[in-house]
Amino acid sequence: MKNESTRREFLCDMSMGVMSAALIRESLTSAQPEVDHRLEISSLRLEIAPGKNIETTAYNGTIPGPLIRWPENKPIRIQVTNRTDVPEIVHCHGLFNSPQMDGAMEEGSPMIAPGASLVYEFAPRPAGFRWYHTHTFAGHNLRRGLYSGQFGCFYVEAKSDPGAYDQEIFLTVHDWNAYMGGGGDASMEAVYDYGTINGRMLGHGDPIRVVENQRVLIHLLNASATLTHWISLSGHQMQVVGMDGNPVPRAANVSAVRLAPAERVDLVVEMNRPGVWVMGETRKELRGAGIGVVVEYANQSSPGKWVDPPETTWDYAQFSDSAAEARQPDAQIPVVFQSKFAGHGDFDRWTINGKSFPHTDTIPLEQGKRYRLQMTNKSADPHPIHLHRHSFELTNIGGKPVSGLLKDVVLIEPGVTTVDFTADNPGSTLFHCHQQNHMDFGFMMLFAYR
Numbered sequence: 001m002k003n004e005s006t007r008r009e010f011l012c013d014m015s016m017g018v019m020s021a022a023l024i025r026e027s028l029t030s031a032q033p034e035v036d037h038r039l040e041i042s043s044l045r046l047e048i049a050p051g052k053n054i055e056t057t058a059y060n061g062t063i064p065g066p067l068i069r070w071p072e073n074k075p076i077r078i079q080v081t082n083r084t085d086v087p088e089i090v091h092c093h094g095l096f097n098s099p100q101m102d103g104a105m106e107e108g109s110p111m112i113a114p115g116a117s118l119v120y121e122f123a124p125r126p127a128g129f130r131w132y133h134t135h136t137f138a139g140h141n142l143r144r145g146l147y148s149g150q151f152g153c154f155y156v157e158a159k160s161d162p163g164a165y166d167q168e169i170f171l172t173v174h175d176w177n178a179y180m181g182g183g184g185d186a187s188m189e190a191v192y193d194y195g196t197i198n199g200r201m202l203g204h205g206d207p208i209r210v211v212e213n214q215r216v217l218i219h220l221l222n223a224s225a226t227l228t229h230w231i232s233l234s235g236h237q238m239q240v241v242g243m244d245g246n247p248v249p250r251a252a253n254v255s256a257v258r259l260a261p262a263e264r265v266d267l268v269v270e271m272n273r274p275g276v277w278v279m280g281e282t283r284k285e286l287r288g289a290g291i292g293v294v295v296e297y298a299n300q301s302s303p304g305k306w307v308d309p310p311e312t313t314w315d316y317a318q319f320s321d322s323a324a325e326a327r328q329p330d331a332q333i334p335v336v337f338q339s340k341f342a343g344h345g346d347f348d349r350w351t352i353n354g355k356s357f358p359h360t361d362t363i364p365l366e367q368g369k370r371y372r373l374q375m376t377n378k379s380a381d382p383h384p385i386h387l388h389r390h391s392f393e394l395t396n397i398g399g400k401p402v403s404g405l406l407k408d409v410v411l412i413e414p415g416v417t418t419v420d421f422t423a424d425n426p427g428s429t430l431f432h433c434h435q436q437n438h439m440d441f442g443f444m445m446l447f448a449y450r
């Protein structure tokens with residue numbers, strides 16, 4: 001199966017210091033390095049429903065990739081082998097890693113050449129629900145990057161976990177372009193044929209099996225390349241206890257959650273309505289495309305029932321401290337997001353402060369300072385904005401001051417949103433829209449500090 005004699009080590013630039021040393025040591029001394037996890041990137045024909053197949057790329061042949069569960073601050077070694085014919089890279093989203101280990105080429109992390117292996121080595125922090133995914137350019141290829149099946153959950157365990165639940169479940173939402181009939185080349189926008197939760201269309205995967213009166217903790221990730229999703233569990237309230245892996249200041253009950261690309265929520269659900277229910281997209285056409293999973297109580301058998309949730313609005317402020325005002329920052333960083341029409345039949349170009357990546361200005365930071373990112377969205381669409389290697393605190397949403405909510409992705413509406421972060425993890429730091437078709441077309445920028 002694995003032919004070690006043909007395995008090539010990918011050696012990165014010597015200037016990368018500690019990590020290079022680790023890689024070189026490994027390449028010299030061991031054919032089969034001591035690692036904690038192995039991820040193999042290879043093509044996969046995924047059967048999302050009987051007879052419905054998606055040609056994609058995945059980790060270890062599964063969608064999502066294997067759950068990585070690891071204690072906070074305990075060193076981990078993850079060996080990634082690229083069995084595809086294009087360079088790849090794995091980003092651990094929401095972790096405070098070094099630029100070399102973060103898995104973003106723009107920050108200086110190495111790409112993994114076809115046929116090569118790379119060991120990612122770091123001590124994961126902070127605790128909570130993180131995830132890993134490819135960070136490649138996809139452009140017009142709707143099989144590459146985040147359009148593919150290259151994503152998985154990464155759960156960093158806190159030293160003490162109150163564990164006030166009976167069952168813990170990880171759910172990943174994804175949209176697929178099936179490349180049917182020779183289509184699939186995205187012209188104006190990314191279009192999808194199917195959606196799945198944990199790689200299966202609604203009704204075609206294993207149900208979530210529960211028992212009456214159980215408290216179930218659901219870790220829900222939107223791993224879509226571009227779409228924001230609304231998810232509801234028929235007949236049940238869901239208590240939002242965490243966002244992007246961090247406990248929220250105010251846990252609140254909702255009938256539906258809104259998740260932008262790359263956002264996560266931790267939900268606690270009291271299973272108090274025996275029956276067989278559908279948890280899925282609130283929009284009928286997206287459930288019809290497959291986004292849903294059946295929740296089945298013990299000793300119940302019937303088709304999963306869908307009940308429309310009451311009209312729900314999503315406001316980050318309902319989970320944050322409304323009373324307290326956030327601490328004042330040391331400096332403000334204004335950033336303006338705008339689109340530029342790129343011509344008929346092509347994706348729009350995106351700009352930050354008038355420039356498209358890689359021509360955007362790199363903004364210097366000073367270590368230890370707290371910055372307020374004042375983001376003005378001059379486009380007509382909301383954008384899921386992501387900061388690498390740091391968390392940020394939401395401080396103002398459309399004129400409303402908030403505090404206490406720590407996230408790593410925020411969906412910003414047209415208008416002004418501010419978030420604060422502390423420059424406490426030196427090095428090159430990528431800041432971008434998480435929509436693959438936006439980041440690929442200019443919507444990225446770097447911060448830099450020592």
Ligand SMILES: [Cu+2]
Nearest residue numbers: 383433435438
């Ligand atoms: Cu965007």
